[in-house]
Amino acid sequence: QQLKQRNQIDENQPLNQLNDEAKNINIVDNQKDEQPKQQIEVQQEYQNGELKYYFGDDKTFQSLVCKYRPLAEQKAIVKIEGLNVNVLTKSAFNHMFSLKQVVFPNVVEVGEECFYQSNALKQAILPKQKIIRKKGYGVCVALSCITFQNVELLEEQAMATCQSLVAISSKKLTKIPSSCFSGCKALQFAVFPNVTDVAEDSFRNCDQLMTKFDQHGMLDKTAKVPCFNFKIAKLLKKLPEKALLQREITKENMDLFVHQNLLILPENVKEIKQNQFSFKGNQIINGVVGLGVQQIGSLAFDQQHGLQFVYTPKLKQFGANTFKSCYALTFVHAPLCESIQHGCFSWCYSLQDQSFPRLKSIGEAAFQGCTSIINMYLNGASANSTTFDMCYAIKYTDTKPLLYEKNPVKTINIDVGFQKQQLEVSRIKKNQKAFKILMMYSNRIKQM
Numbered sequence: 281q282q283l284k285q286r287n288q289i290d291e292n293q294p295l296n297q298l299n300d301e302a303k304n305i306n307i308v309d310n311q312k313d314e315q316p317k318q319q320i321e322v323q324q325e326y327q328n329g330e331l332k333y334y335f336g337d338d339k340t341f342q343s344l345v346c347k348y349r350p351l352a353e354q355k356a357i358v359k360i361e362g363l364n365v366n367v368l369t370k371s372a373f374n375h376m377f378s379l380k381q382v383v384f385p386n387v388v389e390v391g392e393e394c395f396y397q398s399n400a401l402k403q404a405i406l407p408k409q410k411i412i413r414k415k416g417y418g419v420c421v422a423l424s425c426i427t428f429q430n431v432e433l434l435e436e437q438a439m440a441t442c443q444s445l446v447a448i449s450s451k452k453l454t455k456i457p458s459s460c461f462s463g464c465k466a467l468q469f470a471v472f473p474n475v476t477d478v479a480e481d482s483f484r485n486c487d488q489l490m491t492k493f494d495q496h497g498m499l500d501k502t503a504k505v506p507c508f509n510f511k512i513a514k515l516l517k518k519l520p521e522k523a524l525l526q527r528e529i530t531k532e533n534m535d536l537f538v539h540q541n542l543l544i545l546p547e548n549v550k551e552i553k554q555n556q557f558s559f560k561g562n563q564i565i566n567g568v569v570g571l572g573v574q575q576i577g578s579l580a581f582d583q584q585h586g587l588q589f590v591y592t593p594k595l596k597q598f599g600a601n602t603f604k605s606c607y608a609l610t611f612v613h614a615p616l617c618e619s620i621q622h623g624c625f626s627w628c629y630s631l632q633d634q635s636f637p638r639l640k641s642i643g644e645a646a647f648q649g650c651t652s653i654i655n656m657y658l659n660g661a662s663a664n665s666t667t668f669d670m671c672y673a674i675k676y677t678d679t680k681p682l683l684y685e686k687n688p689v690k691t692i693n694i695d696v697g698f699q700k701q702q703l704e705v706s707r708i709k710k711n712q713k714a715f716k717i718l719m720m721y722s723n724r725i726k727q728m
Contacts, residue, residue: 358400358654358691362387368394370413377672378654380422380694382406390416392435399651400673402444402610402630402694410452412438421629422652424466424588424608425694434460444608444630446566446586447471447505456482456493466585466608468564469505473498488564488586506540515539516569519546529556541565541586547572552580554599559583570595576602578621588630590614598624600643611695620646632693633657642667642679655688 357376361383368387373379374396381403382395392413395401403425404417414435417423424444432452439445441463449471456475461467462484469490470483475497483489492499523536524546534556537545543557543565554577557565565584570576570592578599581587587606595614601623603609609628617636622643625631631650635657642661647653648669656668656677663679676688 373398380692395420417442424630446608449505461486468586471503471505473501515542515544519544542567545570545573550574552576555579557581581606603628622646625650645669647671654691
């Protein structure tokens with residue numbers, strides 16, 4: 281709620297209610313034959329000139345952002361829409377470090393290196409895209425949500441190093457070229473049932489991939505992308521009775537707490553120990569719900585590239601490198617957290633703006649490489665330049681001393697359903713049978 285009030289933009293707000301400071305910019309066609317000047321409308325949201333929406337009316341999109349806007353404004357753009365655009369040309373939006381969301385309902389082709397190294401880009405809504413050229417989304421390290429169902433043609437490295445991408449599918453794709461998904465380390469499900477030609481290195485370094493391929497396509501043609509069901513109240517009821525009686529996590533009982541790749545810990549479990557769920561030899565974890573967890577040890581979820589959210593309402597301390605390289609981690613709910621040790625969230629490319637209202641100490645490089653963060657609320661805790669090293673999009677923190685701008689800037693947070701999960705959890709104590717079951721066994725433990 282605090283973040284919504286202080287930071288987020290209402291994306292449902294009609295465009296005609298936005299700031300009226302829209303202005304027309306003349307575009308000169310660079311072709312040899314002289315063409316009449318085209319009118320491009322730029323809808324400005326912020327009084328200081330930072331752009332939220334960009335509209336292009338020409339059939340082939342020309343990058344006004346890169347060619348005609350000042351560099352300072354390019355770095356501030358967080359969302360781009362183009363309702364009448366059909367083609368995105370080469371390098372149109374590459375290296376836009378604050379860009380989080382793009383919406384192009386009618387685009388059919390994404391040009392070479394179109395979004396290359398737009399490190400904060402998390403959501404790409406292009407429902408009609410059919411062609412993605414070479415490196416079209418290359419090194420979009422935070423990209424985790426993309427409309428892909430109509431894609432027919434991919435070129436080399438089209439999706440390479442999209443390190444937060446967990447699942448993707450298309451029934452129209454027939455060929456996967458060289459290095460197309462190489463370096464997509466969080467990728468678990470790639471479902472292309474009609475593919476008949478797969479290059480040998482298409483999925484190089486996709487260590488968590490569950491759908492298997494050979495040179496002729498998918499080995500299991502019936503495989504589907506699972507529904508990621510994060511309705512906590514229902515999942516809690518599915519935990520075995522034995523799990524509700526445990527007071528700590530051990531090698532022998534840790535599987536009891538995992539359901540549908542979601543780690544659910546009842547209130548009697550107070551700690552997650554060092555290295556306990558790091559990916560080295562352990563199963564994949566896509567979400568963490570620790571209702572009573574107060575401390576998480578160092579490297580506890582190291583290399584869990586597909587981890588998307590953490591809900592720990594009673595947590596007091598995050599250990600060193602706890603979520604290191606959890607590329608898809610988007611939101612962390614820890615309102616009572618007082619200490620974040622060094623490297624805790626390093627290289628969490630998808631991590632959105634966060635609030636830790638009781639924080640007292642932050643370790644070095646705690647948020648290093650979190651390329652999607654723009655505003656951070658850390659209760660005035662002391663920090664230095666290494667705390668946010670290589671956070672290219674960051675504009676504001678309330679740390680001491682102030683490291684960036686004096687006031688937060690307007691932006692958007694792409695939650696991809698996470699806030700709904702927070703609401704689901706908040707209702708457990710009110711009327712869910714799951715909580716009643718949990719309390720019954722908690723009381724038994726107290727009596728033992």
